Amino acid sequence: SEHMDRTRADHIGMLATAMNSLALCDALEQLGADVRVQTAIEMRQIAEPYIRNRAIRHFEKGRIVIFGCGTGSPFFSTDTAAALRSVEINADALLKATNVDGIFDKDPNKYADAVKYDDVTFQEVITKDLKVMDSTAFSLCKDNDMPIIVFNLNEPDNILRVVNGEKIGTTVKNQ
Template sequence: MSAQTPKYKRILLKLSGEALMGDDAYGINRATINRIVGEVKEVVDLGVQVAVVIGGGNIFRGVAPAAEGMDRATADYMGMLATVMNALALQDAMKHIGLVSRVQSALNIEQVAEPYIRGKAIRYLEEGRVVIFGAGTGNPFFTTDTAAALRGLEMSADIVIKATKVDGIYTDDPKTNPDAMRYTTVSFDEAIGKNLKVMDATALTLCRDQNLPISVFSIFKQGALKRVVMGEDEGTKVLA
């Protein structure tokens, strides 16, 4: 593999809504979103096809205190709409740096985003456009982690790359335990068995059963996404 040959041709990047907040308490931090799309552009410029699943936790979560006492399905639908808002913000930020992207929503809101159509999404990826998937799976009771696993499989992605605040999976919380060690690789069964909080169990099981690897890395570490795509020792890989 030459120095500039990416290890993966097509990736599914899972971004949490919280990643867009930066140091703010809620909402979208402009500098943070600009930095994130800059990292995405780096890998697109290498010829990597990028699909994105975005969460909505910076605006609304179905399981958050704000949703207390609310019908769970209603709260989840509100969370899905929050992800569409984030998808539009991402698309706008990408446009400013010359990245062409398309937003597809699992909920039908045609004035705002086109509906999710698998064949169309794959064609956009082949044309070098970034595809941003909003509204999760379109179903309540499923997380955007599960949406990432599902869309990753539907897009025939080589890997699901989950952006977090921590640069991988650790034996313990590295913030409270200085002796916590970062795993380079971990098996699906270990991640599920030890409840390593990589993704929820549904997403992990789906990826395990279909043999779709996951990589966990920190979106706040400069150039980390590119290093993951190049196959370097960055973050933690979850493998069968």
């Protein structure tokens, strides 16, 4: 077949996230934020390499850290990278911005009677086969007691609202 090698395709995707990270960094800096980009693939001319302790130091100094290039390994999604980094830095929660307002019993874009969950346990997500993120990312959060908050990115204020602790979207946690 004439398909690109999976490993190479994943590397290209990781490089795309590096470009997005730099663009986000620039936008945040223009708003006056102190920001650092760390990448899982070394590109020292444009970003710091990902080093956990250095990331934590940046947080202690009040900086924003943007993690680019996923995990640096093929076959792992950006969701898995987000789960890994959130666990590594002892984040309060993993925030998953998506195109719907949380987790539903079925696709709300296809079914008008879809029911939204405000809170759901990891076990309920598994039992009810709800779609949150890929199984590797999900397991990493479940096993490390990392809450996941799924919310709608299309509402302009939602990132600010969720970071400020406002209850929006759906929260997944162990109990």
